[in-house]
């Protein structure tokens with residue numbers, strides 16, 4: 412079926428602009444596309460953490476890496492005009508729920524106005540044919556129920572981050588209706604879609620207040636990790652899974668335009684929706700019991716207890732589905748951080764995981 416395997420020929424020399432290329436997902440995406448010979452321009456602030464995958468894996472090598480703020484429309488437009496991207500994948504964001512409680516204004520300005528600016532720059536650049544806006548599973552109005560959210564469920568968000576992602580979805584929808592409408596597609600020729608993925612895990616993440624990085628930091632410092640919500644169930648997925656979905660969707664948008672220009676969920680199978688405590692226990696098993704954990708007794712702001720995506724649409728219409736089960740994803744993560752702690756070549760190691768992933772069949 413078309414869409415099951417990434418089409419390397421499609422990506423060769425394709426001009427792609429990635430915002431957020433210095434972040435965790437952006438670094439993996441840049442390495443993946445670079446391995447296909449894509450002509451990449453990255454537009455981001457500096458890497459958000461230290462250490463970070465962007466520097467460790469030398470991601471800037473052979474890509475055009477522009478340091479810039481998506482809130483600066485003038486600069487963003489200049490970069491679009493200069494490099495004439497055909498495809499835009501917008502991932503830059505203030506990406507952390509807890510940080511959004513401390514910095515709500517910054518979160519909204521980056522995640523909402525930043526999205527407006529990226530779509531506006533795309534609108535004013537004739538070369539753009541596909542724009543994919545990355546939001547989050549948290550964009551939905553969370554009813555804390557057991558069912559997965561579908562693409563046509565209402566947007567919402569309890570905290571500033573989640574709500575900013577719901578807003579980014581509304582912005583995307585309004586831009587599509589107003590300037591890139593599916594009915595006028597033959598005239599404007601631009602397909603605009605959004606993608607909502609769940610809790611992403613993988614090697615090379617050092618994000619603050621994220622479970623796997625918190626655990627890896629604790630191991631490296633030989634101290635216990637504080638666990639906030641052990642019973643909270645999350646749709647865990649290896650970072651390569653949603654990226655695979657994004658790339659599959661972009662190819663469809665390029666070939667079939669407006670038919671696919673809407674919102675898409677890319678979540679894991681039901682078996683990968685596990686409580687935080689399950690992840691801690693299984694990572695500890697893989698590390699021969701070396702993870703010590705303790706309950707986080709601090710006052711913590713509200714975080715969703717249950718959140719799941721319904722991904723029937725991507726399965727049926729894109730032919731996309733997850734390839735890695737959660738146990739294997741955790742093994743890959745442990746291998747990645749082990750290689751890192753042994754001063755391995757992390758570009759080569761990350762690329763080898765990408766290749767392994769490409770060679771896997773869907774589960």
Ligand SMILES: NC(=O)c1ccc[n+]([C@@H]2O[C@H](COP(=O)([O-])OP(=O)(O)OC[C@H]3O[C@@H](n4cnc5c(N)ncnc54)[C@H](O)[C@@H]3O)[C@@H](O)[C@H]2O)c1
Pocket residue numbers: 430431432433434435436437454455456457458459479480481482501502503504505506521525545546547548608609610611612618
């Ligand atoms: N990691 C997850 O579990 C997850 C889950 C769902 C959705 N997402 C979304 O996926 C995207 C990428 O996530 P990530 O985990 O790689 O995040 P990250 O925090 O690692 O990276 C964020 C990137 O955005 C850039 N950035 C932030 N503010 C910017 C600004 N004002 N101007 C320009 N660049 C800016 C950073 O420099 C960095 O390159 C984000 O939109 C995030 O909300 C992530």
